[in-house]
Amino acid sequence: MIILAIETAGADCAACLFDSNGERLLAAVSETIGKGHAERLMTMIDEVVQASGLPLSAVNRIAVNIGPGSFTGIRVGVATARALALALDVECVGVTTLDVFARQSHSQTAGRNVLITMDAKRGEAYCALYDGKGHLRLAPAAYAYDALAGLAGEHDAVIAGSGGIAAGLDHIVPLAGVRVETIAALAAEMAAGNAVSPLYLRAPDAKPQGGFKVARA
Numbered sequence: 165m166i167i168l169a170i171e172t173a174g175a176d177c178a179a180c181l182f183d184s185n186g187e188r189l190l191a192a193v194s195e196t197i198g199k200g201h202a203e204r205l206m207t208m209i210d211e212v213v214q215a216s217g218l219p220l221s222a223v224n225r226i227a228v229n230i231g232p233g234s235f236t237g238i239r240v241g242v243a244t245a246r247a248l249a250l251a252l253d254v255e256c257v258g259v260t261t262l263d264v265f266a267r268q269s270h271s272q273t274a275g276r277n278v279l280i281t282m283d284a285k286r287g288e289a290y291c292a293l294y295d296g297k298g299h300l301r302l303a304p305a306a307y308a309y310d311a312l313a314g315l316a317g318e319h320d321a322v323i324a325g326s327g328g329i330a331a332g333l334d335h336i337v338p339l340a341g342v343r344v345e346t347i348a349a350l351a352a353e354m355a356a357g358n359a360v361s362p363l364y365l366r367a368p369d370a371k372p373q374g375g376f377k378v379a380r381a
Contacts, residue, residue, distance in 0.1 A: 165224045166190075168209065168248070169348035172201040172241035173233030173261055176341060179208045181216045181223070182348035189345045191215035201240045209248075223252055227351030229342060230258035231363040232282060232290045232304065238362045246360060255356035259347045260363055262292040262304050265339050267346050269324050270298055272337050277301070279316045280339075281327025289327025290365050293319055306365045 165185065171178040171194070178194035191212045197204060213220050228245035231238040242258070249256035265280045275296040282290040287309050293302030307315060309331035316323045324337035 165352060166218065166222050167225045167227050167348045167351055168212075168220075168223045169227040169344050169351060170205065170209070170241050170245055171229050171342055171344040171347060172205060172237040172244075173229040173231050174237065174342060175234075177201045177204050177208060177237075178342075178344035179205070179212045180344045180348055181212050181218065182345060182352070184349075184352035187349060187352075189348075190218070192344060194344060199236075201237050205240060205244055209244075221252065223248075224254055225351060225356070226252075226254060226256045227347050228256070228258055228360065229261055229264065229347055230360060231261060232284070232365045233261050235362075235364060235368045238364070242360055242362050256360050257351045257354045257356055258358075258360040258363075259350045259354070260292070260304060261342060262290065263300070263350055264342050264346045265325060266292070266294040266298055266300075267350060268343060269337060269339055273322055273324060277319050277321035278337070279312070279319070279321045279323045279328075281312060281323060281325040281331075283326040283330040284366070288366070289325075289331065291315070291327060293321060304363060304365060 167182045169180050175198050177197050180192035181190040193208050193211050226245045226249045228241045262280045284290050288306045292304040312331050325339045328336040
């Protein structure tokens with residue numbers, strides 16, 4: 165199965181083509197851009213397709229990081245993935261950032277329960293709990309910094325990621341950034357069928373001001 169994977173949930177904008185037969189990365193492009201994912205993503209997908217030597221029509225599945233992460237970036241990635249899947253008449257699956265981090269941390273935490281954490285600012289962290297085999301045991305949610313140590317202790321889990329660091333906890337397993345090929349590898353193992361939707365976990369930080377009306381022309 166040929167998978168086109170997309171990452172726009174963080175500062176990086178990335179895409180790759182991945183062959184699940186033999187788990188081969190065919191081509192990948194990644195840039196740390198911060199903002200402007202909408203302007204860069206389609207060009208990046210074109211670059212990946214060209215580099216792979218395959219036509220876009222060879223893609224069997226679209227995979228996208230559904231969050232948590234940047235609200236704008238997540239929307240860009242999900243909308244692009246849905247549109248491409250519709251145009252190509254192929255499956256579309258969503259992978260969470262927390263699932264990606266759990267897979268990427270496995271070499272450091274193998275055999276242990278792990279609480280994956282992402283700093284969400286405002287005194288909170290996005291978290292999910294995984295067992296020693298990488299299976300999800302506690303669904304993604306936002307927790308206060310001061311709840312992390314107790315949550316990990318309750319499940320005899322090590323803590324990994326930026327949320328634990330922001331909370332000032334000790335012995336945190338550091339995590340590198342999301343690798344788009346990990347999104348593809350996880351997507352290869354998933355069953356399709358569910359609609360792909362953003363995973364925000366809380367309302368956006370920026371909200372419209374109340375008490376004002378826009379004058380109509």
